[in-house]
Amino acid sequence: MELKLVTNTARSAVIELTESGKYYTEQSYDIYVNGEKFAESNKVITSLYGLTPDTEYEITAEYAGKKVNTISFRTNYEYVTLNVRDFGAYGDGVHDDTNAIQCAIMACPKDSRVYVPEGVYKISSIFLKSNLVLDLAKGAVLSAFTEREKFPILPGIIESYDEKEEYNLGSWEGNPLDTFSAILCGLNVENVVITGEGTVDGCTSFENWWHNPKERVIAWRPRLFFINHCENITMHGITVQNSPSWTLHPYFSKHLKFIDVKIKNPANSHNTDGLDPESCEDVLVLGTYISVGDDCIAIKSGKIYMAKKYQIPTSNMTVRQCCMRDGHGAVTVGSEIAAGVKNVHITDCLFMNTDRGLRVKTRRGRGKLSVLDDIAFENIDMDNVMTPFVVNSFYFCDPDGKTEYVGTKKPLPVDDRTPSIQSLSFKNIKATNCHVAGAYICGLPEKKIEKLTFENIYFEYAKDAKSGVAAMMLGCDESCKKGLVVSNIENLILRNVEINGCEGEAVVADNVDKIERD
Amino acid sequence: MQCRNIILEGKIKEWLKSESFIKENVTEQAAVLQSLIHLYHATKDAAYKDFVMAKVDEYIKKDGSVDFTFEEQNLNVFYLTNIFIFARNLFEEEKAAKIAASCGADSADLAKIENPYEKAVLILAEKLNTQKRTKTGIFMNKESKQPVDLLAGTYFSQPFYMNYETILGGKERYNDVIAQVNQVQEVYEAEKAALSQKENAYFAVAAQMYACALIDTMAVSSQQVYEVYNQLRAYFKVVVKDLLNADVKGLHMAYAILKGCRLKALHTELYADRELAILLESIENAEKDFASYTQEQKATLVLAYAESLENRAYQNYLELK
Numbered sequence: 001m002e003l004k005l006v007t008n009t010a011r012s013a014v015i016e017l018t019e020s021g022k023y024y025t026e027q028s029y030d031i032y033v034n035g036e037k038f039a040e041s042n043k044v045i046t047s048l049y050g051l052t053p054d055t056e057y058e059i060t061a062e063y064a065g066k067k068v069n070t071i072s073f074r075t076n077y078e079y080v081t082l083n084v085r086d087f088g089a090y091g092d093g094v095h096d097d098t099n100a101i102q103c104a105i106m107a108c109p110k111d112s113r114v115y116v117p118e119g120v121y122k123i124s125s126i127f128l129k130s131n132l133v134l135d136l137a138k139g140a141v142l143s144a145f146t147e148r149e150k151f152p153i154l155p156g157i158i159e160s161y162d163e164k165e166e167y168n169l170g171s172w173e174g175n176p177l178d179t180f181s182a183i184l185c186g187l188n189v190e191n192v193v194i195t196g197e198g199t200v201d202g203c204t205s206f207e208n209w210w211h212n213p214k215e216r217v218i219a220w221r222p223r224l225f226f227i228n229h230c231e232n233i234t235m236h237g238i239t240v241q242n243s244p245s246w247t248l249h250p251y252f253s254k255h256l257k258f259i260d261v262k263i264k265n266p267a268n269s270h271n272t273d274g275l276d277p278e279s280c281e282d283v284l285v286l287g288t289y290i291s292v293g294d295d296c297i298a299i300k301s302g303k304i305y306m307a308k309k310y311q312i313p314t315s316n317m318t319v320r321q322c323c324m325r326d327g328h329g330a331v332t333v334g335s336e337i338a339a340g341v342k343n344v345h346i347t348d349c350l351f352m353n354t355d356r357g358l359r360v361k362t363r364r365g366r367g368k369l370s371v372l373d374d375i376a377f378e379n380i381d382m383d384n385v386m387t388p389f390v391v392n393s394f395y396f397c398d399p400d401g402k403t404e405y406v407g408t409k410k411p412l413p414v415d416d417r418t419p420s421i422q423s424l425s426f427k428n429i430k431a432t433n434c435h436v437a438g439a440y441i442c443g444l445p446e447k448k449i450e451k452l453t454f455e456n457i458y459f460e461y462a463k464d465a466k467s468g469v470a471a472m473m474l475g476c477d478e479s480c481k482k483g484l485v486v487s488n489i490e491n492l493i494l495r496n497v498e499i500n501g502c503e504g505e506a507v508v509a510d511n512v513d514k515i516e517r518d
Numbered sequence: 519m520q521c522r523n524i525i526l527e528g529k530i531k532e533w534l535k536s537e538s539f540i541k542e543n544v545t546e547q548a549a550v551l552q553s554l555i556h557l558y559h560a561t562k563d564a565a566y567k568d569f570v571m572a573k574v575d576e577y578i579k580k581d582g583s584v585d586f587t588f589e590e591q592n593l594n595v596f597y598l599t600n601i602f603i604f605a606r607n608l609f610e611e612e613k614a615a616k617i618a619a620s621c622g623a624d625s626a627d628l629a630k631i632e633n634p635y636e637k638a639v640l641i642l643a644e645k646l647n648t649q650k651r652t653k654t655g656i657f658m659n660k661e662s663k664q665p666v667d668l669l670a671g672t673y674f675s676q677p678f679y680m681n682y683e684t685i686l687g688g689k690e691r692y693n694d695v696i697a698q699v700n701q702v703q704e705v706y707e708a709e710k711a712a713l714s715q716k717e718n719a720y721f722a723v724a725a726q727m728y729a730c731a732l733i734d735t736m737a738v739s740s741q742q743v744y745e746v747y748n749q750l751r752a753y754f755k756v757v758v759k760d761l762l763n764a765d766v767k768g769l770h771m772a773y774a775i776l777k778g779c780r781l782k783a784l785h786t787e788l789y790a791d792r793e794l795a796i797l798l799e800s801i802e803n804a805e806k807d808f809a810s811y812t813q814e815q816k817a818t819l820v821l822a823y824a825e826s827l828e829n830r831a832y833q834n835y836l837e838l839k
Contacts, residue, residue, distance in 0.1 A: 156741075159785060163755075175744035216741070305744045399742040400689040 003061050003068045006045065006259060006286065007234070009133060009195055010053035010078035010113065014236065014259055014287070016045050016321070017061060017068065022381055023287070023323040023350045029063040044321045044348075045287025047237045047260045049138075049197060053078035079111040084121070091119025093143065098123045101142075108132050116140040116198060124150040125222070128186035128194075136198025136238055143201045144183045144224075146208035146244075151180040153219045154226075169228060171251055171278070172220035174303035174336030180219050182226035182249070190231040194238060200224060202242040204269070209244035213270035221245040227253050235261050242266070246273045247292065252312060254281040261288045267326045269293030274327065276300055279312040279339055285319040295332040296324035296354065299341050307338030307369050317344045325352040329359030330385070333372060335395050337362060337419070340371040347378045355468070357388040357431065361395040362419050363406045364444065370419035382431040384462070387470045389426065389439035391449065393419070393488070394473035407474040411445035418447050425453040433462040436479055438499055440470035443488030445511060452486070453493040459483075461501035487511050494518070520794070520826040522561060526801055529808040530557070530820060534569050539813070541576055544588065545674075548597040549817035555604050556824035567608070574605045574635070582637025591650055593659040593674040599642040600678035603685065606635035636686070643682050649675075654701040655694075665709045666724040672702050673727040677734035684740055695735070696746045702728070703753050713764035722761070726770035729757045733777050751783045758784065762792075772797045773822040780828055797822050
């Protein structure tokens with residue numbers, strides 16, 4: 001067990017107590033700052049607020065009666081604090097504070113912060129700028145309006161004057177389409193930290209953005225947070241909730257950190273994914289709690305047009321010490337993955353009450369650039385997850401997803417439209433209270449999954465297991481307590497896989513070239 | 519966005535009252551009704567909608583059966599059936615309004631009411647399955663493989679086919695629509711030298727209709743199937759540039775280009791002025807002798823005029839009201 005400094009700003013720090021549990025520590029523990037007891041925590045990743053700029057700190061912890069190591073660091077230098085109240089924000093929950101907060105942001109010099117004190121600030125869209133720290137105090141709520149007329153629009157494509165190039169701003173479900181600007185929006189900015197104990201509330205209900213959610217009215221629904229072509233962006237500590245659509249949507253951006261963020265949307269809300277990095281590179285998600293109405297994390301890289309034009313996969317992503325609950329999928333890859341996804345590692349996480357643990361959603365038509373490779377899950381506890389592993393190569397929830405071409409189980413010729421899955425690996429996973437199936441894995445018959453590894457996996461089924469549909473594909477009917485159902489795989493590796501309480505065969509394999517089994 | 523022209527619209531209304539429209543002349547009827555639907559969308563003037571609905575009811579019985587025998591293998595059946603989709607949508611909107619107004623009292627009964635226009639559209643859409651095609655898969659109009667007929671036939675058939683697939687077909691056959699358009703584009707590319715040949719004047723007319731077909735098909739396609747949407751846009755731009763380079767002028771072209779600008783397929787700054795000038799000159803002439811125009815000339819003028827009235831802002835907040 002070791003205490004580590006994860007990151008710090010001028011006013012806060014994040015620490016990690018390693019080998020103490022998954023998201024939650026096995027026991028609560030005390031944190032000492034400069035020798036004084038500062039806080040108590042029951043989480044592996046903990047944020048500390050109320051620090052002062054340019055100051056030396058020593059931090060230690062006492063876990064189960066024993067002191068762990070001490071870490072020393074200096075908080076960042078801070079030039080000025082711009083309090084949004086000084087810029088005319090009311091924070092009374094009524095007045096439109098968009099302009100005042102935007103003014104503070106635009107006025108913010110380097111090494112400074114925009115401070116939002118306690119209060120409810122009604123806003124539409126706020127735009128970030130480079131070299132900014134936006135600090136939401138405890139009790140500060142950026143509370144969004146929900147009237148379409150109040151939101152600017154990010155056009156999908158703006159063609160250059162010479163008609164040779166195009167400028168893409170808006171994005172909707174993998175395509176460059178007109179979208180209302182996000183509540184917090186960054187375009188071509190860098191070095192931004194959004195931090196604090198406050199909240200960004202989309203205030204969405206079934207009477208506004210979630211009404212007729214699949215219908216474009218003027219433009220597509222806004223995200224709660226959208227960054228496009230940004231670098232070095234950190235979101236830390238804050239709570240984001242009631243998002244109009246996908247909650248956090250980084251797009252063609254790199255070097256991103258989401259640390260100790262709380263993402264909360266109602267379980268029945270429409271398409272309110274938690275975090276959807278799309279064509280992004282170097283993404284860290286750490287100590288984050290996600291409970292939403294769709295997928296907790298959905299990793300994407302666009303549909304055909306964007307993938308062909310820019311060919312940027314999502315790559316080098318780490319999800320660690322996170323808790324996902326009440327979503328359709330805990331970590332989903334897809335369905336808009338036409339430029340591929342590679343090097344995604346999910347470790348030391350807790351999945352609770354989600355429909356699926358890993359969920360891969362792909363289909364014919366995503367294209368030959370849609371290569372999924374090196375996707376690994378390790379040290380995961382799942383409880384009450386309906387189906388822990390689902391790989392669906394026939395995903396039909398697309399405008400044209402229920403066609404014969406997408407749905408047929410017969411092999412079709414491999415061509416430019418055929419996606420592929422190379423390597424999926426699952427190790428050290430305990431899945432208790434499973435319901436529908438342990439795993440439901442379907443590759444394409446004409447392009448099988450190259451390598452699928454299950455190692456040190458324990459499945460146990462709920463006594464009152466509920467039936468359900470494992471994958472959104474034609475021919476996948478309701479089932480209950482199935483074991484491992486796998487098809488269209490080149491090399492399947494099963495090492496130390498224990499399946500307790502399933503009904504029928506533990507492993508049902510169809511069209512699998514090679515099975516390595518101990 | 520142009521202002522409404524009271525003089526022209528007076529003449530249009532007079533025309534609708536005084537002239538007889540022959541049910542059997544399907545192509546002409548469809549052209550007139552299509553232009554009036556656009557004019558209704560642009561003005562919200564119920565007179566145009568009422569005229570269209572009265573004409574539609576001459577073809578469709580209250581039980582949704584079709585009271586007309588269409589000529590076999592003539593693509594104009596699809597041209598007219600696209601008008602029936604307008605009637606179908608209107609019926610659905612009115613039904614939804616009634617359900618909302620009933621505050622739940624009779625909503626279940628209201629929801630069960632069958633849409634006769636939808637039934638008719640479904641019947642006529644069956645003809646998509648039996649329409650004869652070229653070897654490359656393009657719908658043929660009365661079995662003609664002539665390039666001009668294939669281009670004009672695209673105008674008659676593909677906007678309907680796409681509209682039908684978007685609204686009622688589950689987008690199942692988007693691939694067929696775009697595959698046909700791909701082939702038509704090849705035909706167009708092979709023949710487009712004719713645009714600048716005076717002896718081939720009809721090719722320029724057909725190419726204008728093809729430009730209309732592309733923008734009309736794009737307009738009713740789902741943006742979410744972006745590859746298809748964008749391919750149609752790309753072809754449209756190619757054809758428009760060719761027409762401009764060949765200095766072709768015409769109201770179909772004016773309509774297509776103005777619509778393309780509104781839908782952001784073209785830069786308004788670069789393309790709209792010439793077409794507006796052509797349209798305004800045509801309107802000025804029509805104010806003098808509209809009565810002497812043929813039905814199809816009137817329909818084309820109304821179509822382009824209606825497009826010029828549309829809110830030029832693509833994001834139309836009036837939709838919310």
